[in-house]
Amino acid sequence: MSRKYFGTDGIRGRVGQYPITPDFMLKLGWAAGMAFRRQGACRVLIGKDTRISGYMFESALEAGLSAAGADVMLLGPMPTPAIAYLTRTFHAEAGIVISASHNPHDDNGIKFFSGQGTKLPDDIELMIEELLDAPMTVVESAQLGKVSRINDAAGRYIEFCKSSVPTSTDFAGLKLVIDCAHGAAYKVAPSVFRELGAEVVVLSAQPNGLNINDQCGSTHTEALQAAVLAHQADFGIALDGDADRVLMVDHTGVLVDGDELLFIIARDLQERGKLRGGVVGTLMSNLGLELALAELQIPFVRAQVGDRYVIAELQERNWQLGGEGSGHLVCLQHTTTGDAIIAALQVMMALKRREQSLAEARQGLRKCPQVLLNVRFAGGENPVEHPTVQAACARVTERMAGRGRVLLRKSGTEPLVRVMVEGEDEVLVRGYAEELVGVVSEICA
Incomplete structure (x- = not known):
């Protein structure tokens, strides 16, 4: 049983206080299904990471949605940004992710996406809140929702990630190490980079339901740093459990954080005349990032800590690039939410264009203590x-x-x-x- 309800994204604060239990998930699925069905025919995608409680909560959500008359499409273990993308692709009314991101296996939580792969509209959030307090009813038998599985979800997402770089892209000659955190991207991430020509050494890609984020991934990079040196790789890539954050390691074994990666991407976009507006960081973004961007005359603003606040600020300003030092990097020119694989690809393309190593590229930013x-x-x-x-x-x-x-x-x-x-x-x-x-x-x- 999960220790706590880690939270929702797209449902207001009171819900985040509930213990995450099967009966609550059943009711949440029903409430969400009823709210979405009021907009008309309803189809909802469900994806999850690899933690063991995901099986139980997936079944409970599925039952609740079906009881409300919503059709369900199951994706299985997939990165959080993949659910955002596939929700748009299948023209579903909503997408649901069962994940506690970078937390240990005994936490779990829920994130909702609208049909556009963004946060839920306020009126839908409020409706779900109200329905959680209402008696649970079941639609007529003929109106029960159907459940199906999308068997080619991984392949679709792999091709989407590859489409974020030019079709002529070939990373042949590059050797990289990727730490999948025993998480949701354990299959798709290595495939993306291999299909683009890179030689890939894979770490932490044997999930057993209990080892997600356990001494691996973006929260524990020691093994990746050692592997980059041992394999004499060009760099390493560290994902978290649901693959919405990324850190990297240069060929000398030095960790490169989200602020530095954000700088590399922003500079590349500016040099190519493709940077729309400026860059959004957070209150915790290193002062060195602000100063380095100022030298390039790139506007920089700070949002509250949290990727949802970064995205909201980007949308408000009609900018496209933002992120956090923890590795949540948002490239709205390619996707609607933070995406570790796509962000890593943008960094790799920047290195390729400049013919620089990651160690050389990060020198443009001098981090302040x-x-x-x-x-x-x-x-x-x-x-x-x-x-x-x-x-x-x-x-x-x-x-x-x-x-x-x-x-x-x-x-x-x-x-x-x-x-x-x-x-x-x-x-x-x-x-x-x-x-x-x-x-x-x-x-x-």
């Missing part, structure tokens, strides 16, 4: 908003004299205050961070 410390508190009022804490932040910011920045924020998932300070001098940055931790700790005591 960033210190992140956590302070635990008992709950209640947000310590960040306390006048004493606000005054301390203002003092530190003034002392940094425009050569750094301070960010304090309350965690959305744990009783923690996250204290982040970054600037040019690592010793000063750490000192400022520890000073702020002391002030917050006194307030929380």
